[in-house]
Amino acid sequence: MTFAETDPEFENLLIYLRQSRGFDFTGYKRSTLMRRVSKRMQLLTIENFEEYLDYLEVHPEEFNYLLNTILINVTTFFRDLAAWKYIAEEILPNLIRNKKTSDQIRIWSAGCASGEEAYTLAILMVEILGVEEFRQRVKIYATDVDEDALNQARLATYSAKDVQTVPDELRQKYFEIVGNRYVFRQDLRRSVIFGRHDLLQDAPISRLDLLVSRNTLMYFNSETQGRILARFHFGLNDPGYLFLGKAEMLLMHSSLFTPLDLKNRIFTKVSSVNIRDRLLIMANSVDEESSGRLSRNLRLRDMGFDxxxxxxxxxxxxxxxxxxxxxxxxxxxxxxxxxxxxxxxxxxxxxxxxxxxxxxxxxxxxxxxxxxxxxxxxxxxxxxxxxxxxxxxxxxxxxxxxxxxxxxxVTRYIKLQDALQRSQQELETTNEELQSTNEELETTNEELQSTNEELETTNEELQSTNEELETMNEELQSTNEELQTINRELSDRTTELNRINIFMSSILGSLQAGIVVIDSSFNISTWNYMVEDLWGLRIDEVLGQSIFSLDIGLPVEQLRSPIRDSLSRKKQFQEMILDATNRRGRQIKCYLAITPLLGIEMQGVILMMVDVEKVSSMISTQEMEERREQD
Structure with missing residues (x-):
């Protein structure tokens, strides 16, 4: 499905969400955003964005479902293992070496979703520092705009499937098994701080040594990416490390970050020492004897300005x-x-x-x-x-x-310029050839500039396409997880249904009486083995057939009126004895009990039938056995 770059109805929807809920989606890529909103609309069978806006106004609870659809929370422990290995072996040790033993280490996981990457960082830092030093020195700030995902992250509780990417040794060391869930260690959990944070509207976390934001920037357009990266640059210490997702290159932001390992998407902050920083350094380095001189210099500066x-x-x-x-x-x-x-x-x-x-x-x-x-x-x-x-x-x-x-x-210069212009008019004729040559050079320069801009545009389009493909990949992964969940539920229901069917078959097979269940259309749905023994027809021969169409030794037409009375609930229980001929051609007295199906939505009737003589014989045999036991 394709979308227009600008859709007035869609823009009105974004304005409504910003004004009514305070959530600004305008910085997101339009194609991705439209695709996610349309997915939610399809579930509600809504045709266009205008109708969906009306639906949101009437059903404010829908905003939570929309937000969960837009914010794709696809993450795992140690996602892209090679990149995490480089972080563990190169970045974190180097970061710790550049710190004093008493210095705090601050890490920010921006766009943390359900918390897997934040806890991955905690595991790696504990492996390097040890438990006690980790708890004393390390703070990991994990933020997202999705409150539901943050609530899940705070619980630190995951399924066996969620932690399957964690190596066995680390899984046993950092997770406790509670029931069938894996819970991250509580003593380490306190060093991971979760909170809601909007990358566009909220101030960045500062004094950071490492900032992890993986596959978050790719959902935003180029302008918004630049604004977010400027905030990241402000928040990082000098030097500081930025760890991005595999679809994020930063080709157009080399003034802020430079690649350290482009393959693994690890960048370092570009240093920026300004005048204010140098003045602060100078102010902190002077002693009491020179402080007066500094004060005089500041006054001198003010007087010079004035x-x-x-x-x-x-x-x-x-x-x-x-x-x-x-x-x-x-x-x-x-x-x-x-x-x-x-x-x-x-x-x-x-x-x-x-x-x-x-x-x-x-x-x-x-x-x-x-x-x-x-x-x-x-x-x-x-x-x-x-x-x-x-x-x-x-x-x-x-x-x-x-x-x-x-x-x-410049009034004086303008007046002089006017005088010069009058005199220069005489020189214009002689300068025509020079002007023509200059214009040709400018044309050539413009062509080169245009070619350069086209190359830059092509590069940006390729980057944008790569980000879009990665976004769609995460959407497909999210959809696949949903389908797997539904498949497991259907499998569980099928297993339960099979168990119930086996249980019912066992009950019907254990009864020493013929049982026939017919529906409201008089068609047979159950026919146990005792009925087969009476009339000689197997269940596959009668299933779905009308009981009145059977050619057996039982006068079924005499049952029509009693069955109807039972279906209409006029009579709750009926019994009778009919003359019949069993499958061996022998004349028998057949006892029948007719009761309606009770307590379920399906309407039907249960027929119980037995050979009276056979039952009497069984009773007589039982009485004789009881007498022998008494003697």
Whole structure:
């Protein structure tokens, strides 16, 4: 089934989920997301997304089922064994070597599902550190957005199938068998902390040494992946390790992470030492004697900013005006009373140019934004020209302190430029050939640039296809597990039904009387061996046949009215003796008892029949035996 890239009805559904439930799916890949939602809709026989939105509004409990369908919780212990072997033999020992013996080790399993990978990390760390040091030094944070999966992870209880990928030695060492379930050791469980966390909306866990996020990024689009990876970069120590799934390559994010072992999808954080970090190092290293000099240097820096020849203002990340120099106060008629005011409330935020949108652009693109020759009207006849530059001030690669906005008065240069333009018009004719050559070079450069962009696009498409295939593989695995569960249930029911059938056959075979069960259409459904002995017909010859169609020595037509009375429940019990001829041609007196089937949904009648003479003979024989015993 194929889906359109943009479907208004589907987008409305996502908006409703975000507004009513606070869960933002907009960063997920549309093809995967539509496929998962459509799977849930098929179970409800709903045709389109608009109808499904209406269904959600009427049945709010449906959101939980939808969430469980979208969030594919496919994970196992030691998934991709070769990668975990590399983690155990290379990454974890190296991580521990770079730590002091008293330092804490912090690990984050992001998108932990039902907890198998978090407990795998715990097992490997205990194997290296030992139980006591593990409990004292290691914290493993395991997060997911699926509360049901987290509840299962907190129980730390798994089936025999779940732990079959754990080596026998480790399974015996780290799991206790309770009933038919395997429970992870409680004393180690306390070092694994589970919690709900949204990678897009919640702040990342910080000061991490290792971050494990396997086959989680592949569900998000490229832009959202970049936002999440920036948060991962912020959360990791320098250096720190990132362990991803086999479908996640990070080809487009080399500025944040570099491959350590691309085959096993293990990356290291790209170091980023900024000005703030260096100042902190300097501040921490000075002694009391030099602290005064540092204070004077800071005041000197502030005075230098205030007396700079270019107008400049500083706005923090919350949009508050925090600094402005003398040139800015003079140029825009600002005063110190304007400090700490929201920037959007000041005239400078929109005149002479709209600055708020440019600030957002600088934040989003993580680079300075410049405008040249901005016109500012001083009077009806006088015009001022300004060059404006908005520079984002970054504390780290992912965190902004604010922006610096500089206004450079270029009015004089513009006027000189106008004069030069008039004189340059005379030179334009001679520059035509040079311009033509330059245009040819630019065309060639654009073609090369276009080719490079096409190659990058192709690479991204291949990566996206790989992630999509891995996603579908996990969906198929999840569906296969569901089918296996259903198959086991059907097998158990079949076994129980067979046992009941054997039990019933044993009962019918043990009775010393003929038993016939007929349904509401007078067709035979049960015919035991005593009836076979009376009339000479086997069960396979009469099963499903009407009792009134049988050619036997019993006058079955005389039974029609009593059977109907029993079916209609007019009479609960009837008995009679009929003259009949058994299979040997011998005349007999046949005793019949007719009762309705009670207590079940199926309507029918039970006929019990015996040869009166044979029963009398058996009774006489029994009485003689009893007399002999008394004598």
């Amino acid at each position: 007396t700079a020849p270019i107008a400049q203002i500083l706005i923090d990340f919350n949009g508050t005006l925090v600094m402005m120099n003398e040139q800015a106060r003079t140029l825009f008629a600002l005063s110190r009373k304007d400090l700490a005011r929201p920037f959007q409330d000041l005239e400078i935020s929109y005149r002479p140019v709209e600055l708020r949108s440019l600030i957002e652009e600088a934040y989003s693109e993580r680079r300075p934004v410049s405008l040249t020759n901005v016109e500012r009207y001083l009077s009806n006849t006088e015009m001022q020209y300004l060059d404006v530059q908005i520079t984002p001030l970054q504390e780290t690669d992912t965190s902004f302190l604010g922006v610096s906005i500089a206004f450079h008065d």
